[in-house]
Amino acid sequence: MATTDRQATTLALAHALSAAERGLAVLPLSRTKLPALRSPHRDDPAPSRCHGECGRFGHGVHDATTDPARIRELFAAAPWASGYGIACGLPPHHLIGVDLDTKGETDSTAALRELALRHLFTIPPTVVVLTPSGGRHLWLTGPPDAVVPNSAGRLAPGIDIRGAGGYLVGPGSRTRHGVYTAAPGTAHLPPAACPPALLRLLLPPPRPHRHTPAATDAHGRGLVQFVLAAHEGQRNTRLFWAACRAYENGIGAALVEPLVEAARETGLTEHEARATIASAARMTGGSTP
Numbered sequence: 681m682a683t684t685d686r687q688a689t690t691l692a693l694a695h696a697l698s699a700a701e702r703g704l705a706v707l708p709l710s711r712t713k714l715p716a717l718r719s720p721h722r723d724d725p726a727p728s729r730c731h732g733e734c735g736r737f738g739h740g741v742h743d744a745t746t747d748p749a750r751i752r753e754l755f756a757a758a759p760w761a762s763g764y765g766i767a768c769g770l771p772p773h774h775l776i777g778v779d780l781d782t783k784g785e786t787d788s789t790a791a792l793r794e795l796a797l798r799h800l801f802t803i804p805p806t807v808v809v810l811t812p813s814g815g816r817h818l819w820l821t822g823p824p825d826a827v828v829p830n831s832a833g834r835l836a837p838g839i840d841i842r843g844a845g846g847y848l849v850g851p852g853s854r855t856r857h858g859v860y861t862a863a864p865g866t867a868h869l870p871p872a873a874c875p876p877a878l879l880r881l882l883l884p885p886p887r888p889h890r891h892t893p894a895a896t897d898a899h900g901r902g903l904v905q906f907v908l909a910a911h912e913g914q915r916n917t918r919l920f921w922a923a924c925r926a927y928e929n930g931i932g933a934a935l936v937e938p939l940v941e942a943a944r945e946t947g948l949t950e951h952e953a954r955a956t957i958a959s960a961a962r963m964t965g966g967s968t969p
């Protein structure tokens with residue numbers, strides 16, 4: 681048994697080193713697929729925020745490295761490791777894992793096919809890892825400036841996404857349930873770029889612009905000036921345009937009164953001004969004042 685364990689560790693280390701050669705940062709995993717090394721902070725009274733700054737091993741995915749010497753040290757510290765994890769979201773590949781589960785009733789492969797049809801993308805040929813439970817991991821790469829979050833079932837039932845801060849069980853890993861293997865013919869493919877339409881589904885929806893108070897003031901003053909400078913005949917158009925920009929930038933509500941005031945100075949009635957601003961709010965999806 682001891683020999684078998686040592687063989688499993690040696691094999692996992694060999695696979696991990698070859699993944700690292702491809703630029704993938706790795707860390708040792710135990711048979712439960714969890715990081716093999718326990719946190720050096722586990723006995724601290726307060727939860728630790730250390731991500732390895734203390735210099736010790738045991739910070740989960742933060743231990744992941746492409747440095748062969750360090751990988752050997754990690755495995756030497758975890759002689760019970762039987763697999764390795766590949767950290768997602770790190771340069772140079774910015775790996776994104778699409779984890780297609782096959783447990784239960786969900787057909788995640790069909791769900792992905794349907795998503796692809798609906799959003800007009802195709803999954804390019806790429807590394808596919810077969811899991812012992814019959815699932816599949818597709819490896820994709822993201823652009824350096826996009827932070828893809830981890831998610832479980834957000835895209836569709838049975839589809840989990842491994843992104844920044846997550847990891848994938850590497851092919852050649854042995855777990856309690858069996859061995860992870862690369863699907864035939866995919867082991868030596870480079871991970872393919874994530875199709876833009878799929879990437880859009882993986883990224884969190886854009887948050888409304890946040891301005892510092894100073895920037896909001898400056899922007900708002902500019903819009904008010906724009907309205908004040910209106911000649912007769914362009915007063916409503918200018919007011920409408922300024923109100924639209926204000927709502928798009930999240931300062932619509934704050935700018936209603938200054939805009940009404942400015943519009944009145946140009947000769948519009950308060951009633952006209954409020955009606956124009958309200959239609960700008962509707963048009964941009966901003967809340968009506």
Ligand SMILES: [Zn+2]
Binds near residue numbers: 732
């Ligand atoms: Zn630490």
